[in-house]
Amino acid sequence: MNKTNIILPFLFLLPTFFLILLFMFYPLFYSLVISFYDINPSNFQPTKFIGLKNYIEVISSTSFIESIKSTFIFVFLTVSLSVLIGLGLSLLLNLKGILAKILRGVFITPWAIPPIVAAVMWKLMYHTQFGLLNAFLNRFGIQKISFLGDPNIAMLSISIADCWIYASFCALMILPYLQSIPLEIEESASLDGANSLQKFRYIMLPLIKPGLLIAIIIKSLFSFTEFAIVYALTGGGPAGTTNLISYYIYTVSFKALKFNYAASLSYILALISLLFCIFYVYLFRRVK
Amino acid sequence: MLKNFVIKIVVYVCFLIAFIWLLLPIFWLAIISLTPRPEVYSLYKNFFPKNPTFINYIRMFIPMQAWLAPISSELYISALRNSIIASFTPAILTLLIASPAAYAIQKFNIPGKDRITLFLLTLRALPFATIAVPLYFIIMMFGLYDTLIGLILIYTTLLLPFAVFSLSEAFGTVPKDLEDAARIDGCGHLGVLFRVVIPVIAPNMLATSILVYILSWNSFFIPIIMTQSTKAIQFTVVIGQAITETDVDYPLVAAGGIVCCIIPVVLALIFQKYLVKGLVSGAIKR
Numbered sequence: 017m018n019k020t021n022i023i024l025p026f027l028f029l030l031p032t033f034f035l036i037l038l039f040m041f042y043p044l045f046y047s048l049v050i051s052f053y054d055i056n057p058s059n060f061q062p063t064k065f066i067g068l069k070n071y072i073e074v075i076s077s078t079s080f081i082e083s084i085k086s087t088f089i090f091v092f093l094t095v096s097l098s099v100l101i102g103l104g105l106s107l108l109l110n111l112k113g114i115l116a117k118i119l120r121g122v123f124i125t126p127w128a129i130p131p132i133v134a135a136v137m138w139k140l141m142y143h144t145q146f147g148l149l150n151a152f153l154n155r156f157g158i159q160k161i162s163f164l165g166d167p168n169i170a171m172l173s174i175s176i177a178d179c180w181i182y183a184s185f186c187a188l189m190i191l192p193y194l195q196s197i198p199l200e201i202e203e204s205a206s207l208d209g210a211n212s213l214q215k216f217r218y219i220m221l222p223l224i225k226p227g228l229l230i231a232i233i234i235k236s237l238f239s240f241t242e243f244a245i246v247y248a249l250t251g252g253g254p255a256g257t258t259n260l261i262s263y264y265i266y267t268v269s270f271k272a273l274k275f276n277y278a279a280s281l282s283y284i285l286a287l288i289s290l291l292f293c294i295f296y297v298y299l300f301r302r303v304k
Numbered sequence: 305m306l307k308n309f310v311i312k313i314v315v316y317v318c319f320l321i322a323f324i325w326l327l328l329p330i331f332w333l334a335i336i337s338l339t340p341r342p343e344v345y346s347l348y349k350n351f352f353p354k355n356p357t358f359i360n361y362i363r364m365f366i367p368m369q370a371w372l373a374p375i376s377s378e379l380y381i382s383a384l385r386n387s388i389i390a391s392f393t394p395a396i397l398t399l400l401i402a403s404p405a406a407y408a409i410q411k412f413n414i415p416g417k418d419r420i421t422l423f424l425l426t427l428r429a430l431p432f433a434t435i436a437v438p439l440y441f442i443i444m445m446f447g448l449y450d451t452l453i454g455l456i457l458i459y460t461t462l463l464l465p466f467a468v469f470s471l472s473e474a475f476g477t478v479p480k481d482l483e484d485a486a487r488i489d490g491c492g493h494l495g496v497l498f499r500v501v502i503p504v505i506a507p508n509m510l511a512t513s514i515l516v517y518i519l520s521w522n523s524f525f526i527p528i529i530m531t532q533s534t535k536a537i538q539f540t541v542v543i544g545q546a547i548t549e550t551d552v553d554y555p556l557v558a559a560g561g562i563v564c565c566i567i568p569v570v571l572a573l574i575f576q577k578y579l580v581k582g583l584v585s586g587a588i589k590r
Binding site for chain 1: 318336346348405414422436441460461522571576580
């Protein structure tokens with residue numbers, strides 16, 4: 017190998033790695049360091065080494081435990097709902113005919129809409145005075161439901177809004193696997209007398225499983241760090257039932273200004289997300 | 305016969321539900337954006353305003369007194385300008401930075417190639433929110449808080465792993481014969497790159513660039529903590545703040561929402577075919 021063959025690729029990779037080190041690894045490293053310190057909130061310089069105190073404070077705080085609990089409920093609800101709806105959508109998209117063609121034209125729209133606008137949309141759907149859902153209920157003489165104000169249903173309401181954004185995305189992950197199922201397999205199964213349910217269970221499901229897994233893992237990652245939905249729809253309420261972890265971090269750092277506490281919190285968040293990512297990479301490589 | 309008929313009906317009903325599910329919230333947003341503010345609370349009677357109007361769009365950008373609600377049109381105008389700058393620049397910048405890196409990974413025999421790919425693949429899926437607070441410290445220290453340059457650098461960096469990965473897959477699809485032919489004709493590395501390889505993968509580059517544009521435009525958590533004034537505030541943030549005020553001007557927020565949707569949705573619909581490919585091959589973050 018001559019000299020240019022080493023220098024040129026190095027130069028090509030340099031800007032990418034420089035930026036990634038500066039704006040991804042340095043921040044992560046810096047917040048790891050200050051998570052062991054008391055910091056001066058005006059310039060974020062560490063002042064006093066306090067060891068694991070921040071972490072202990074995080075883990076022993078009830079609002080953190082509450083927040084983790086609601087985050088996991090949210091992840092479970094949104095992942096299962098949006099993958100199911102996404103699967104249904106992808107089955108429709110995979111059909112022939114004019115309706116499927118039109119659907120293919122518009123189904124990507126929710127993904128392209130900024131999440132904060134989608135959240136605004138659902139706030140207008142759920143509104144107690146003029147929201148479309150309550151307007152319908154009103155037509156049928158049913159009493160108004162406070163979709164976002166009732167602690168029992170607020171979590172479900174924000175989960176549905178979240179699914180609206182991501183179901184199309186999940187469909188997108190599943191669709192290529194659905195399209196790769198050869199027609200002959202389906203036909204021969206029909207000849208063998210398999211009904212639609214059996215065909216789905218024994219032929220489709222195994223073949224689209226990689227797509228489902230990728231959708232599940234990526235959607236988990238999104239749900240785990242969801243912010244805009246909570247910010248616009250509930251602001252963590254009612255009674256803290258929808259105080260998801262990223263919103264909790266936001267309020268702790270930018271409303272309560274407890275930055276060292278937030279640093280250890282976001283470090284925990286980053287580590288869990290990285291685990292998700294590694295699992296995703298493992299899946300992705302195996303699928304390929 | 306009867307069974308086929310029933311299946312057909314079920315499929316039609318499913319399509320109907322799918323269309324309602326996808327489009328109803330968008331229609332409702334559009335209807336509210338056309339409603340005069342005083343009428344919004346009587347919308348539930350007819351599902352449509354008595355006097356539909358474009359005034360909500362106009363008062364966003366032209367200073368005027370409307371229904372005694374003064375709005376800072378300067379805020380909306382500068383937010384729109386900032387959003388365009390802070391998403392267009394990363395769309396170009398990621399291409400300029402990611403293309404050479406992707407080319408190096410795919411076409412040179414560099415040591416640790418597999419490990420680099422694995423590394424980028426892992427970072428690619430990392431959501432923005434994960435790293436937002438740590439990034440905030442650094443941005444403050446560099447004096448880049450509330451600047452467009454800060455936002456541009458963040459978006460570019462956070463989307464680089466995705467862009468490098470998608471582009472290196474694209475470079476992999478260029479036939480080796482084509483490059484060899486160009487090399488025999490006397491092209492150097494750079495000649496091959498610019499005259500042969502780039503024209504072939506131009507559609508992939510466009511798709512990557514558009515995805516970067518949409519994701520930068522749509523992001524919310526990063527700009528809400530990194531900006532505060534008309535110098536750098538983003539359109540998504542203005543909408544987020546408007547919907548969480550105590551006395552929300554719903555028709556105005558709805559009009560803002562529609563304006564905020566237009567660019568990403570139009571881009572997504574026009575380039576749908578390329579984007580779907582890009583999304584599937586390089587599963588994407590937010």
